[in-house]
Amino acid sequence: MEKIKEAFRKFGNYLSEVNTERKKISWPDRHELVDSTLVVITFIVMLAVVVAVFDKVILFFLQLLHA
Numbered sequence: 029m030e031k032i033k034e035a036f037r038k039f040g041n042y043l044s045e046v047n048t049e050r051k052k053i054s055w056p057d058r059h060e061l062v063d064s065t066l067v068v069i070t071f072i073v074m075l076a077v078v079v080a081v082f083d084k085v086i087l088f089f090l091q092l093l094h095a
Contacts, residue, residue: 056064
């Protein structure tokens with residue numbers, strides 16, 4: 029019975045600490061969110077271009093080898 033009480037006490041402490049940390053969260057405002065989103069989209073587009081270029085280069089060399 030004592031172990032069950034201890035488990036509930038630890039779980040209660042855990043929930044209390046989670047709530048304390050949750051109160052420390054600072055959410056970005058709309059401007060920060062838009063800026064971050066644009067950075068992510070820009071990076072994804074740039075990465076897609078790089079992958080496409082490498083794909084075309086590799087395909088070109090494979091076609092040279094096969095011919």
